[in-house]
Amino acid sequence: MTKDQPEIANSPSTGFSSAIRHWFSWNIEASEWDIFWASTALKLLLFPSYRSTDFEVHRNWLAITHTLPISKWYFDTTSEWTLDYPPFFAYFEKFLSIFALLVDPKIVDLNNLNYDSWTVVAYQRATVILTELVLGTAVLGFIRGSVEPPVQRIISAALFLHPGFLIVDHIHFQYNGFMFGILLWSILMARNGNKLVSGILFAVLLNFKHIYIYLAPAYFIYLLRSFCLSPAGRIQTKNFLSLANAVIAVFVVSLGPFVLMGQIPQLLSRLFPFTRGLNHAYWAPNFWALLTTVDRVLLRYIKQTGADIPINKFGVSSTSRGLVGDTVFSVLPDLKPIHALVITVAWQSICLIKLWRNPTYKSFVTALTLCGWSSFLFGWHVHEKAVLLVLIPLSLLAAERQAYFRTFVIASVAGIFSLFPLLFTPTESIIEVAYSTLWIAFVYAPLSRRVYEYPKSIAYVIMDVLEKVYLAGFPFLLLFVTLFPGWASRRRQDNGEPDAGYSKLEFLPLMATSVYCSIGLIWGFCRLIFIYHYEETTYQGQLNEIR
């Protein structure tokens, strides 16, 4: 909305920013301030919105880190929401608790469970907005020194205003904006050729939230190949040692105290609870969601036809429990975590081999995206929120070419749609849909014209049409998801019997969302892998100019 206001850009509003400009060499433009202030206002207005239990989780962590000595942080069980993020995040909460104490001492009271006065809401929500400035500065950094600033400006704005952050951070409540800010700073450092800092920042990030381990293989290969080895393949001892020492130092700062206290097993058991099932409560839109659906359909088919195929009894009971709890296949062969791991690693290696051969910046970002994507699609017990690990790095590639852009659009639409079920209160649901629609419109309109390419063969035309049909299906899916519960409850009332097969269908909207989105995300993954491996080397995209 702020891109279309050059009148403002010339208006006296630059008075304040010119003062800042003086001692900050940032050179922040009026339109960038506009985006910042407008989005801040919007986030402030979201203060009273719905909060998930994650809000209480983080409040509890403030209390834990404030009241208890460091030795008890990972042992405390006063609340059911125990500390299960790595130590840097705990230190971060400790830092925030200092100011929380000033705002309202009751926030950091360990036994004051489910405290929800407006002071704690305002304080915690404000910290999300403030820490998101890390993201803000990172995306600004991408504009400075970019090959094509106008395009990067759109991508940067799209990242800063990403609906994923609005839904997950500012409504649902988490600190993803802050953490993806660190990730983007790390990628930015890689782009600017400062690979040592890039590696350090990623190590720091891993110690904030260990889910970023999904991306670690790409970092490992990239830094090893392009920083620790010379192009000819000889080892660069100095680089290698400095990187290794720096990363070890980061881990020492983070884990050191716990090593000394001998708490590492306890810490690891909190960070990696391996007792969970294949799918999360609401299926993340990945390969397993699709497979589970196939299993359900097969089961129904077998029950109807009476075909002679062995059925797993646990699996049958698992279906009747809908989507809650563990999933066990009833027809298909059962799956162990190790299988998921092997498949994930296999897909990642395919990309990493290419990265090893071609360790440029653009190749790195693509491999990073694909690494996150394989983990998301084939990982064990993946959360729907992890889709941001795909969408955020992918956004950096959005304007590369028609092929990248189309992948970006499909993945973004499917990925953001798959986040919708996180919010189920009526007003918030409308807001998330309205905001996401606006976001995609404002990103799509300027970029699509820039990257448009004429389809080369009939196969491309068919693919193009099919993809458009898929995207056009989302409004209908939305309609179905919105109207189905009301329709089902009305049918149930009309029939007079409370459980005439409709309660089984209670989870149908969630399942439909998950399956439909997973199709898009799997297709996007295939597209990107294909593009990554077969793209001609002579191609001139903006990022190709950065080695």
Place this chain on the structure above:
Amino acid sequence: MHKRGMKELVVPGVIAVSVLVRLVMGLASYSGWNTPPMFGDYEAQRHWMEITLHLPIRQWYTYDLQYWGLDYPPLTAYVSWLCGLIAHWIEPRWVALNQSRGIETPASKLFMRLTVVILELLVYIPALVMFARVWQGSRSKRTQELALLTILLQPALLLIDHGHFQYNSVMLGLTLFAMNFFATGQDLLGAFCFVLSLGFKQMALYYAPAIGSYLLAKCLYLGPTAGGKLFIRLAMVTSLSFILLFLPFLPPFSPLSTVLHPISRIFPFSRGLFEDKVANFWCASNVVFRWKHWASTYFLLKLSTLLTALGFLPSVVVLLRAGIKLYMASIEDSVQRKEKLSHTPFLPLLPYALLTSSLSFFLFSFQVHEKSILLALMPVTLLLSGAPVDSPVYSWGILVNNVAVFSMWPLLKRDGLAVQYIATLLLWNRVIGYNPVRLPPKSFIQFISMGAYAAAIALHVLEWVITPPARYPDLFSVLNVLISTPVFVVAWLWSIKCGIEVGWALGGLGGERKNASDEKVTVVKGSYRQVGGRAVSLGYAQSRRREADRSRASSVVADAVS
């Protein structure tokens, strides 16, 4: 976006963004949330849906008056009935008679919030889009879009309609439609719209002197025959629309006495001079004069009526004078009758007259609510929306808007809208690119702006830091009134000054025209934009006729302004 060839996307985009802001505002609490047994304005509006849906029309204005009895004119009642019908279709419990009192489920709240947004989309926003086209048609597309955004994100209306909960945008939108139709020369349609506005909320009476004298001036301008004809037509349209509005309360549909119910409910003269703390003359001067202590209600009623009339008199005089003067000029000049009908040279006076009239009502009339400042904000925001950043209109418009929001702070605080107060002010001031430090240095407007903002910020800090002494629990509200009222008074005087300036420029047309040689006209045309004749030129929108008219009037207007 203009550069990238997406012009057609801008207006829908602006509207979509502002709708999003409205939806997000809707998350906030509303007046009377969780405060049984009476709740607040939200419950009143919801209750009206309930009674209009379930009761026969003759009981609408008489049913259980103690619990939020209907006291708005019939159009509000009809709209409530329609909303109630839809609510009943979706979920009967939201509007069940008597059973639904104080219902606060998330879904019912969403429904209520959406009715405001949808009615605004149906009435106010189309009126604004039309305003940008009709009144600012000669301006660049970009200016029009920025004007639209400026008006759409106006914080006071956002906070009251979508936070506190009311339907002011419908009343304002209908009045705005009236203004638009006056600008296109469809006076009868305009009059009909204004009657609808009055029929939605009696508060639109604040505009009545300006609208009435504008139409009268138009009749005078047209001369005895054409003007007389228009006058009779206007009278007929107005009275017929009123009859139409009250039709269900009139024979043969109900006994004649029924119509007295709504009327006695709409005008409650039995209440006092003012109730809450409101930033008008009476409440502010009460600190010194203690009106209620020594003066009878009847005396005060008369006094306030007198002062109000004196307050809007200048605008009436200026409009009528312009009408007569221009009629005289047109006789000499034999302007085509047809052109006169569709195009009124003194149209630019209308926004100033509306501002003067609504501010005089706000400052001096009886039983004013703090929310009534919204009526004065509409004309001033319309004026500022098209003004260049260095013009006085721009600075005044923003000052009045910001101080108006500040004057409603006690109410907003009570409603739990503190965060929204900050966020909307921040958003709007940023979007329109306002920077009070950059106002014309050492000008009166800079002096008063800086003073008002400094005082407002100081008061907020004080209120945050210390609790008021037990003897003066209303200390901060009174201080708020004492800060806001002077600004409104000065704004009222300023609006009179502008009205007289513009009117003088137009009225002087007759005498000066013959001397205005072609040479002079071309010279002035060049400097037209820079002299800030922009807001004044609001009426010269019809691009077809732009050339002749503008050169004629702008020469004089530009002289007057510079």
